[in-house]
Amino acid sequence: CIRLEDVKRIYQMEAGDVYALNGVTLDIGVGDFVAIMGASGSGKTTLLNQIGCLDQPTSGNLFIEGKNTRELPDSEMTDLRRDAIGFIFQKFNLIPLLTAFENVEYPLILKTGARDSTGRPAELLRLVGLDGGHIHHTPNQLSGGQQQRVAIARALANDPRILLCDEPTGNLDSKTGQQIMDILTDLNGQGKTIVMVTHSDEIASFADRIITIRDGVIQ
Amino acid sequence: CIRLEDVKRIYQMEAGDVYALNGVTLDIGVGDFVAIMGASGSGKTTLLNQIGCLDQPTSGNLFIEGKNTRELPDSEMTDLRRDAIGFIFQKFNLIPLLTAFENVEYPLILKTGARDSTGRPAELLRLVGLDGGHIHHTPNQLSGGQQQRVAIARALANDPRILLCDEPTGNLDSKTGQQIMDILTDLNGQGKTIVMVTHSDEIASFADRIITIRDGVIQ
Numbered sequence: 153c154i155r156l157e158d159v160k161r162i163y164q165m166e167a168g169d170v171y172a173l174n175g176v177t178l179d180i181g182v183g184d185f186v187a188i189m190g191a192s193g194s195g196k197t198t199l200l201n202q203i204g205c206l207d208q209p210t211s212g213n214l215f216i217e218g219k220n221t222r223e224l225p226d227s228e229m230t231d232l233r234r235d236a237i238g239f240i241f242q243k244f245n246l247i248p249l250l251t252a253f254e255n256v257e258y259p260l261i262l263k264t265g266a267r268d269s270t271g272r273p274a275e276l277l278r279l280v281g282l283d284g285g286h287i288h289h290t291p292n293q294l295s296g297g298q299q300q301r302v303a304i305a306r307a308l309a310n311d312p313r314i315l316l317c318d319e320p321t322g323n324l325d326s327k328t329g330q331q332i333m334d335i336l337t338d339l340n341g342q343g344k345t346i347v348m349v350t351h352s353d354e355i356a357s358f359a360d361r362i363i364t365i366r367d368g369v370i371q
Numbered sequence: 372c373i374r375l376e377d378v379k380r381i382y383q384m385e386a387g388d389v390y391a392l393n394g395v396t397l398d399i400g401v402g403d404f405v406a407i408m409g410a411s412g413s414g415k416t417t418l419l420n421q422i423g424c425l426d427q428p429t430s431g432n433l434f435i436e437g438k439n440t441r442e443l444p445d446s447e448m449t450d451l452r453r454d455a456i457g458f459i460f461q462k463f464n465l466i467p468l469l470t471a472f473e474n475v476e477y478p479l480i481l482k483t484g485a486r487d488s489t490g491r492p493a494e495l496l497r498l499v500g501l502d503g504g505h506i507h508h509t510p511n512q513l514s515g516g517q518q519q520r521v522a523i524a525r526a527l528a529n530d531p532r533i534l535l536c537d538e539p540t541g542n543l544d545s546k547t548g549q550q551i552m553d554i555l556t557d558l559n560g561q562g563k564t565i566v567m568v569t570h571s572d573e574i575a576s577f578a579d580r581i582i583t584i585r586d587g588v589i590q
C-alpha cells in the first residue's frame with residue numbers, strides 16, 4: 153500500500169544541511185495500523201508529509217498503492233491527495249475564515265464541485281463530539297481540542313482509504329482522546345490503512361505495529 | 372498573588388451565549404504550582420487568558436498581586452503582561468517572520484528598547500534543548516515540538532514572576548517533556564508562581580495542587 157525505498161529529505165540551510173529523513177525504507181500494507189514514535193525533531197512529520205504526497209523525497213522512491221509518486225501526472229497526484237488520503241495535521245491547518253462546518257464541507261465541495269446536501273459534515277462533527285452552535289464557530293472561536301476535532305472530521309470527509317494522523321490526540325483530555333481512538337479503530341476495522349504519529353505510549357498501543365524514528369532513520 | 376472572584380466570561384454568539392467561564396472563584400498564592408485539568412472545551416485556556424490579562428471578565432473581579440485589573444491604568448497593565456507574566460500559548464503564537472532566536476529576543480527588546488547583548492536568548496534556547504543551526508530557523512522550518520520549545524524559551528525571556536503554561540508538553544516526547552518539567556520545577560523552586568494547563572496526569576503530578584474545571588465551573 154505504502155512503500156518508501158531509501159528516502160532522504162534534506163533541507164539546505166545556511167548553517168548546514170538538515171537531514172530530516174536520512175535513508176528511510178519502510179513497507180506498510182493495506183489495512184495496517186502503524187504508530188510512529190520518536191523524539192521531537194526526529195522526522196515524524198516529515199515522513200508523514202512524504203507519505204501524504206505533500207512533499208517529495210530529495211532522493212529515494214515513494215510508492216503509493218504501487219505507483220511511484222515521481223512518475224504520477226499532476227492530475228492523478230491531486231486525486232490521490234484529495235480522495236485516497238486523509239490528513240490530520242499536527243497544527244490542524246484549518247481555514248480561518250470558514251466555520252467548523254464549512255471546513256469539514258470543503259473537501260466534499262472540492263470533490264463534487266457543489267455544496268454538500270448529504271448531511272455528512274454535520275454527521276462527522278457529531279461523531280467527534282462537536283455539535284450544536286459550535287459547528288458554526290470559526291477556528292479562533294473554538295478551543296484547541298475542538299479545533300483538533302474539526303481537523304479530524306475534515307480528514308474523514310471524503311472517506312479516504314489511507315488516514316495519516318499527526319498527533320491526533322495531542323490537545324485532547326483522555327476521555328475525548330479515547331473517543332477519537334475508538335473512531336480510528338473502527339475505521340481500521342473497515343479496512344482503512346492508518347499511519348499515526350504520537351508521543352503517547354497509551355495511544356500508540358492501539359496500533360498493530362510501532363515504528364521508532366531517530367535523527368531521520370528508522371530504528 | 373492571583374485571585375478570581377466569581378469571574379464569568381460569556382461569548383455572545385448567534386446560536387446562543389457560550390459561558391466559557393461561569394462563575395470562577397479561585398486563589399493562587401505566591402510560589403504555588405497549580406495544574407488545571409478538564410475536558411476539551413471546559414474553559415482552561417479562557418481561564419489562563421484571564422489570569423494573563425489578555426482578556427477581561429464579562430463580570431466578576433480579577434486581582435493580580437493585589438491589584439484589581441479593572442482599575443489598572445493601561446501602562447501598568449502593559450508592564451504586568453510584559454515583565455511579571457510569562458505566557459506559553461497552546462498554539463505557540465510565534466512570530467512567523469522571525470527566527471527562533473529573534474522570537475526569544477523580542478520580549479527583551481520590548482523591555483529594554485535595544486537588541487540583546489547578554490546572550491540570554493541563546494542560553495534559554497539551549498536550556499530547552501534547541502541549539503546549533505536550529506535557532507536561526509523560522510517557525511515553519513521547525514518541528515512542532517521545536518516550536519513549542521521556542522515558545523517556552525520566549526516566555527522565560529524577561530524572568531517573569533508568574534508563568535502561565537497552556538499544555539506546555541503537548542507536542543513533546545516523554546523525555547523532552549521531562550526536561551521541560553525539570554525546568555518548571557526548578558523555576559518554582561526559585562519562588563515563581565506557575566499555573567499550568569495539562570491533559571496529562573503524569574505532567575499534572577509535578578504540581579502541588581490540581582484544579583479541575585468543567586463547563587466553565589471549578590469542581
Ligand SMILES: Nc1ncnc2c1ncn2[C@@H]1O[C@H](COP(=O)(O)OP(=O)(O)OP(=O)(O)O)[C@@H](O)[C@H]1O
Nearest residue numbers: 293295296297298382391411412413414415416417
Ligand atoms: N472567541 C470565542 N467565541 C466563542 N466561543 C469561544 C471563543 N473562544 C472560546 N470559546 C468557547 O469557550 C469554551 C471554552 O474554550 P477554552 O478554549 O477555554 O477551552 P479549553 O478548556 O482550553 O479546551 P481544550 O482542552 O480543547 O484546549 C469552548 O466551548 C469554546 O468553544
Ligand SMILES: Nc1ncnc2c1ncn2[C@@H]1O[C@H](COP(=O)(O)OP(=O)(O)OP(=O)(O)O)[C@@H](O)[C@H]1O
Nearest residue numbers: 163172192193194195196197198512514515516517
Ligand atoms: N522547512 C524546513 N527547513 C529546515 N529544516 C526543517 C524544515 N522542516 C523541518 N525541518 C527540520 O527537520 C527535522 C525533522 O522535523 P519534523 O517536523 O519531521 O520532526 P518531528 O519528528 O515531527 O518532531 P515533533 O515531534 O517535534 O513534531 C527537524 O530538525 C526540523 O527542524
Ligand SMILES: [Mg+2]
Nearest residue numbers: 197242514515
Ligand atoms: Mg511533528
Ligand SMILES: [Mg+2]
Nearest residue numbers: 295296416461
Ligand atoms: Mg485550551
